[in-house]
Amino acid sequence: MIYDFDSLVSRVGMNSLKWDVREGELPMWVADMDFATAPGITRAVMDKAARGIFGYGIVPPEFYEAVRSWWATRYGWEMDARWMSNCTGIVPAVSSLIRTFAGPGEGVVMQSPAYNCFYDSIRNSSREVLANDLIWDGRFRIDWADLEARLADPRAKVLLLCNPHNPTGVIWSAEDLGRMGELASHYGVVVISDEIHCDITEPGTSYTPFASVSDLCAQNSITLVSPTKSFSIPGLQTSVVIVPNPDLRVRAVAGLKRDELTEPNSFAVEALVAAYTQGADWLDQMRAYVFRNKTHFAESVASNLPELTVIPSQATYLSWVDCGALADDATEFCAFLREKTGLVVNPGAMYGDNTRTFFRINLGCPISLVDDALTRLAHAISAWTAELSNCDPFS
């Protein structure tokens, strides 16, 4: 079956976080795709809704079996269903696990730029961010000496990894992951690997689950996965916490229960099972579509908008764009872009101090919206440049 990714499903009047914008605005910010989900998922949710009763649920073995089988088939990682717990989302799990494995005032190491909620999860629990800034030299790389220094800090208790990485779209190599795993083990730091973006890779490429790299990595890590990004169902809020090491597992699960995070909502089980048992074909067509969008966007920018540089990436539907030729801090340019053209993107400062010249744009949408965004960007850049030259007394 060929799926339709070209049509825009209107979310006006649906209390959508993304689409709660002014008329004429084009929201391409939060990581929420504009595609209707796989038909099998919609059917599973509708069948359940049709009964008209939404009582408390349980998490049956088929939920964990669907996860186990997906990772075994697609990524060659053989996990045991006993390692898994259900959770109400990835961010709630990250926050809870940070509280379990780091005490107040202790530190969480993470690569910066980083998914903005990582900062909130750490700081809202009164833990410290120990940022390991990525090196940018045409590609994003780990600064190994700095990473080792952060892990050696006596405050460091957790390494919070984003694999693949949001916002840069980098897929960490097995070699990099192994090296991170060895360093973390050496310094007694537990690794939490957020793998929510793992399914959305460029066709022909794949990712490596952190815990699959070595026994050392498996025994010192907690992996977080979810079908919500991959299948356009983030509002269904479910995730799976995978802990191979029994001692870490007891602590992790006790924390999730303490924080009341293990009750499934009425649609989580059915949606996850349908995604991982019936969604592969939809996912692969979606990946192809998204990476066509990304290529089209990058090529159009390269040909027509020389003020911008699109960073090539092999994962996520997000594009990470450097607008340093226009502004030292993209925050102001992004505000101007919204005000002048209605295009809403995320400024790089949200993700870390070291990437203020960047912005993030979500290309998980019909290609017509990508073209619309390109037109709005062109318009904003001309207006921005004209305003700058009007302000310049020497021009």
Ligand SMILES: Cc1ncc(COP(=O)(O)O)c(C=O)c1O
């Ligand atoms: C790296 C990463 N983790 C987690 C989330 C959100 O997860 P959840 O909605 O399950 O809390 C996002 C959403 O953008 C993300 O990019």
